[in-house]
Amino acid sequence: MAGKEGKGAVKDSRINPFEDTVQRLRETFRTGRTRPAEFRAAQLRALGRFLQDNKQLLQEALAQDLKKSAFESDLSEIILCQNEVDLALRSLHSWMKDEPVARNLLTQLDSAFIRKEPFGLVLIIAPWNYPLNLTLVPLVGALAAGNCVMLKPSEISQGTEKVLTEVLPQYLDQSCFAVVQGGPKEAQQLLQHKFDYIFFTGSPRVGKIVMTAAAKHLTPVTLELGGKNPCYVDDNCDPQTVANRVAWFRYFNTGQTCVAPDYILCSPMMQEKLVPALQSTITRFYGEDPRSSPDLGRIISEKHFQRLRGLLSSGRVAIGGQSDESDRYIAPTVLVDVAETEPVMQEEIFGPILPIMNVRSLDEAVDFINRREKPLALYAFSRSQQVVNQVLDRTSSGSFGGNEGFMYMTLSSMPFGGVGLSGMGRYHGKFSFDTFSNHRGCLLSCSGLEKLNDIRYPPYSDWNKQLIRWVLGPKSCTLL
Incomplete structure (x- = not known):
């Protein structure tokens, strides 16, 4: 089912199709093969070679799946993955170092530190909208942290899935890495197995299924x-x-971006100015006929196309609105006169549709935002830094952009993740390494000098009690 025969392929079995692969990877981890820094670095270098050697193949796959241009594929997928690999290689030894921690007087002669150790066998389930980036960036963190990895790309982005399934395993050590294929049925079978960590990117609905399955173990x-x-x-x-x-940011990747602005909140006066400005921008970006633009992709599947076309009936179309089922094309669209109760405001759009809702004030906008689930990203535009800071201070989201869109996604120094219904956990750069590492608190004491420990053993005299309280108190150091 995955990779070439004898190279990490998953055997077909009606009873338990993934049992052999899970067992093989788990046995490899027990040998300690993945723990040394040299092995981790070798895997990361191999992943970098995969990106370099197969750049054109990956561009073709992304064009097949989403009609992405080669430039957009480089910008949002290949370059970002390579940057993560390069950062991990440069930083691996410092990330892996034991981290000393403060001690109190009772432990002054001991060694206290945090060791970052791999969890073991991790499962990464990736989505289709950025099928390379959102598959390989978590993989970089998992490999850098020394884990064995089972990778499941999305079956919806078939072209990219094929490359990841058939080509990627040729670069990585298949005793500790495997790619598996399949749809929802196979994913549910996969989730029946016990993993040491699961990393999932997708919808909140499926996220609940993943979390329920993980809870069993x-x-x-x-x-x-x-x-x-x-x-x-x-x-x-x-x-x-x-x-x-x-x-x-809204129409990049045809709007199929989890951190894209999903709707605008502004006053009627600003809407009157913003709509013609958006029309001018869309024409400048994509031409008079956006369908012929080489910089505008297509909707991933017929199912998602039909869902998006249904959302076009919400409010009133101010810009765009055209669609072509045969090409899975939906024009860059702006909707106005939208009500909060309409479908376009009730579900994540994930397409090139931008509704505008009117609010009378900043307070009303903040109240509207805070009445809904916490978003993955939130954006505020104003010449007044005070206004931007108010939105930042009075709301909560996974990420925030002031007078900017999702350029923070290009920063490996920035943690990325959701809050509440938009997710849990963080990754990118060192945050990926930390996510896939168990932070193990360690205290090493010498076997001698036992006389010094008499103070902590019963029976306790009044003097012992007073001394121990003082030694462990806040003025001494961190309370154990």
């Missing part, structure tokens, strides 16, 4: 989910600047 999880990301536009703004930035 008390397996820790990272859930990178989605949600409706608000974008507040203050009256004190340059409409054209806002239009440029919002349109690029």
Whole structure:
């Protein structure tokens, strides 16, 4: 089912199709093969070679799946993955070092530290919208942390899945790495197995299924989910600047981005200025006929196309609205006169549709945002830094952009993840390494000098009690 015969392939079995692979990877981890820094670095270098050797093949696969241009594939997928590999290789030894911690007077002669050790066998379940980036970036963290990995790409992005299944295993050590294929049925069979960590990117609905399955084995999880990301536009703004930035982030990857602005909140006065500015921007970006633009992709599948076309009936179409089922094309669209109760405001859009809702004030916008589930991302545009800071201070989200879109996704120094319904856990850069590592608190004491320990043994005299309280008190150092 995965990879080439004899190279990490998963044997077909009606009873338990993944049993052999799970057992093989778990046995490899027990040998300690993946723990040395040299082995981890070798796997990371191999992953980097996979990206370099197969750049054109990956671009073709992404074009097949999402009609991504080669430039967009480089920008949002290949380069970001390579950056993560390069950072992990540069930083691996420092990340792996034991981290000393403060001691109190009772432990002054001991060694106290945090050791980052691999969890063991981890499962990564990836989505289809950025099928390379959202598969390999977690993989970098899992390999850097010294784990064995079972990787399940999305079956919906078939072209990319094929490359990851047939080509990637040729680069990595298949005694500790495997790719598995399949849809929801196979994913449910996979989740019946006990893993030491599960990393899932997808919808909140499926995230609940993953978390339920993980709970049966008390397996820790990272859930990178989605949600409706608000974008507040203050009256004190340059409409054209806002239009440029919002349109690029909304229609990038044809809107199939979990951190894209999902709706705009602004006053009726700002809407009157913003709509023509958005029209101007869309024309400048994609031409008079966006369908012929080489920079606008397509909807991933017929199912998602039909769902999005149904959302076009919400509110009133101010820009775009055209669609073509044969090409899975939906034009960059702006909706106005949208009610909160309409479908386009009740579900994550995940397509090139941008609704605008009117609010009378910043307070009303903040109240609207806080009445809903916490989003994966939140954006605020204003010439006033005070307004931007108010939105930041009075709301909660996984990430925040002030006068900017999701450029924070390019920063490996920044943690990425959701909060509440939009997910749990963080990754990117060192945060990925930490996510896939067990932070093990360690205290090493010498076997001699036992006389010094008499103070802590009963029976306790009044003097002993007073001394121990003082030694363990806040003025001494950290309380154990």
